Amino acid sequence: MKPRRIVLNLTGLLVAAIALFPVYWMVLTSFRRGIDIQSPDPSFIPFPGTLNNYRKVFERDFFWTATKNSLIVTSLTVSVALIVAFLAAVAISRFRFRGRTALLVTVLVVQMVPAEALIVSMFRVLDGWQLINTVIGLSLTYLVFVLPFTIWTLRGFVEGVPFELEEAAMVDGASRIGAFRRVTLPLVAPGLVATGVFALIQAWNEFIFALVIMQRPGSKTLPVWLQEFNEGARGTDWGGVMAGSTVMAIPVIVFFLIVQRRVTAGLAAGAVKG
Amino acid sequence: MTVTTTTEPGAPPRVPVVPVPATAERRPPRPRRRRSVLPYVLIAPTVIVLTVVLGYPVVRLIVQSGQEYGMAQVFGTPARWIGFDNFRHLFEDRYFWTVLRRTTVFCFVNVVLTMSLGVLVALLLNSLGSKMRLLVSTSLILAWAMPALTATVVWQWIFDSEYGLANWVFDRQGESWLADPMSFFGVATIIVVWMGIPFIAFTVYAGLSQVPADLLEAASLDGAGAVARFRYIVVPMLKPILMILTALSTLWDFRVFTQIYVLQQAGGISRDTNLLGVYTYQLSIGQSDYGAGAAAALLMIVLMCILTLGYLRSMFKQDHI
Numbered sequence: 001m002k003p004r005r006i007v008l009n010l011t012g013l014l015v016a017a018i019a020l021f022p023v024y025w026m027v028l029t030s031f032r033r034g035i036d037i038q039s040p041d042p043s044f045i046p047f048p049g050t051l052n053n054y055r056k057v058f059e060r061d062f063f064w065t066a067t068k069n070s071l072i073v074t075s076l077t078v079s080v081a082l083i084v085a086f087l088a089a090v091a092i093s094r095f096r097f098r099g100r101t102a103l104l105v106t107v108l109v110v111q112m113v114p115a116e117a118l119i120v121s122m123f124r125v126l127d128g129w130q131l132i133n134t135v136i137g138l139s140l141t142y143l144v145f146v147l148p149f150t151i152w153t154l155r156g157f158v159e160g161v162p163f164e165l166e167e168a169a170m171v172d173g174a175s176r177i178g179a180f181r182r183v184t185l186p187l188v189a190p191g192l193v194a195t196g197v198f199a200l201i202q203a204w205n206e207f208i209f210a211l212v213i214m215q216r217p218g219s220k221t222l223p224v225w226l227q228e229f230n231e232g233a234r235g236t237d238w239g240g241v242m243a244g245s246t247v248m249a250i251p252v253i254v255f256f257l258i259v260q261r262r263v264t265a266g267l268a269a270g271a272v273k274g
Numbered sequence: 275m276t277v278t279t280t281t282e283p284g285a286p287p288r289v290p291v292v293p294v295p296a297t298a299e300r301r302p303p304r305p306r307r308r309r310s311v312l313p314y315v316l317i318a319p320t321v322i323v324l325t326v327v328l329g330y331p332v333v334r335l336i337v338q339s340g341q342e343y344g345m346a347q348v349f350g351t352p353a354r355w356i357g358f359d360n361f362r363h364l365f366e367d368r369y370f371w372t373v374l375r376r377t378t379v380f381c382f383v384n385v386v387l388t389m390s391l392g393v394l395v396a397l398l399l400n401s402l403g404s405k406m407r408l409l410v411s412t413s414l415i416l417a418w419a420m421p422a423l424t425a426t427v428v429w430q431w432i433f434d435s436e437y438g439l440a441n442w443v444f445d446r447q448g449e450s451w452l453a454d455p456m457s458f459f460g461v462a463t464i465i466v467v468w469m470g471i472p473f474i475a476f477t478v479y480a481g482l483s484q485v486p487a488d489l490l491e492a493a494s495l496d497g498a499g500a501v502a503r504f505r506y507i508v509v510p511m512l513k514p515i516l517m518i519l520t521a522l523s524t525l526w527d528f529r530v531f532t533q534i535y536v537l538q539q540a541g542g543i544s545r546d547t548n549l550l551g552v553y554t555y556q557l558s559i560g561q562s563d564y565g566a567g568a569a570a571a572l573l574m575i576v577l578m579c580i581l582t583l584g585y586l587r588s589m590f591k592q593d594h595i
Contacts, residue, residue: 008406015410018468037437091313097313117571122331124331207422241427246424
């Protein structure tokens with residue numbers, strides 16, 4: 001091997017190690033016993049290991065409630081967002097109408113509105129609608145912030161299906177809706193799935209709005225539950241906190257690996273940070 | 275530097291140079307012969323949701339920034355209109371300027387680090403063999419997929435003052451990294467940059483694969499070294515991507531919240547470590563001064579809009595809409 005190649009490969013290994021290490025360290029710590037975590041000399045292998053940390057997480061107050069809340073909010077957000085965004089994406093990519101450009105620009109601008117600045121105002125509005133501490137309230141909030149990205153990505157997928165295909169079906173006697181349903185929809189389906197999963201990840205991970213809107217212990221979502229566990233433990237139960245983090249992160253990582261390739265194209269435009 | 279155009283398994287996604295799916299600009303939407311109401315029906319749900327759930331809070335925010343709105347008003351006292359007083363108080367508050375300056379510096383440092391390291395990783399990906407590239411890109415995807423909250427919690431554990439790995443590595447028993455503003459922002463920067471690099475690296479890498487190989491070869495035959503080829507061929511060709519990525523990173527890093535919030539909860543010196551996002555939140559939630567909070571939030575939105583303008587301009591320039 002040429003020296004240049006060796007240097008490159010070593011750098012590659014180093015980059016991979018740095019990128020991977022926190023994920024590895026999280027999973028590793030979650031399987032370690034308390035005394036090993038608190039030993040002055042850290043060990044980098046999970047032996048002797050324990051499942052105790054996970055048992056503690058599963059038995060901890062409100063863990064299952066938080067998981068349930070997260071699942072409900074996420075599925076509500078994703079299903080509504082996909083339907084609403086898909087309709088808009090079809091309008092944008094299949095029709096030319098007055099206000100089309102305005103809508104596109106709005107979508108881009110909304111994407112840039114810092115959610116952080118709207119927390120309190122959002123809270124007060126939802127409060128007026130009696131939607132604080134409800135999954136509906138949180139899902140509505142997430143809907144707004146997931147929608148622009150979803151529209152933008154789906155628009156790309158719908159445009160990817162040539163209109164000529166639909167036309168051909170119509171020439172063969174299909175109605176416009178029939179042609180759309182039988183020709184375009186199946187071809188867009190993978191795009192819908194990928195976009196949906198990406199919205200799912202966003203909703204599952206979201207922390208700030210959940211922190212403000214879901215304040216009752218029984219209505220907290222998983223990220224808020226985890227941060228509370230983290231604050232409460234104050235560095236005394238890293239095994240438990242890491243087990244909780246792993247439980248929250250692993251589904252996301254798996255989903256992300258599945259759809260990442262398909263959705264990245266829309267990412268730069270959609271301005272969503274994973 | 276060689277440019278491969280084949281897609282081997284495990285190679286990161288080929289994002290088109292243009293930040294929209296490649297088919298988008300090839301065929302403009304087909305004009306309909308008759309004026310139809312159908313498109314308006316189709317976009318109606320989107321318009322309604324955006325107006326009611328986003329537009330209304332924004333309007334409320336604007337109104338509130340001109341009102342005296344504290345705890346008393348929450349419990350029913352009518353809010354008094356005070357014009358621009360909230361803004362004036364904010365501008366007269368030296369602490370606000372400190373926070374703004376701090377936010378700008380933090381944002382600048384993080385964008386520069388994320389962009390330069392991201393581009394370097396992209397160049398690395400581009401010159402690695404396929405197996406090594408699979409390894410590096412998979413690791414990057416894993417880092418990218420980590421939720422911001424769990425990533426911050428894990429880094430917090432790595433920098434824990436008692437049993438954290440950092441203390442073992444640097445041989446500093448009991449060092450509290452989060453108690454000192456400088457090291458606090460050091461840790462925050464590590465987290466933000468670590469999370470930000472994969473996106474930059476993949477997008478730039480995808481752009482690199484579009485740089486024609488023969489162009490680089492020709493330059494190489496003419497005697498241009500690697501640095502010259504990068505400077506005079508790669509950078510100009512990637513300029514649109516680099517501009518958009520820089521704009522996006524700036525927007526993201528300017529509003530950073532989760533990382534700072536979580537680290538503050540662990541370190542406990544929020545006054546010395548507040549950035550604009552967390553500060554806005556504290557004004558409202560912590561001090562119940564909703565009027566001032568609204569003014570600060572509005573200011574943040576305006577600043578972001580100015581930053582966004584650059585981003586939108588570059589999007590429009592490439593005619594992606």
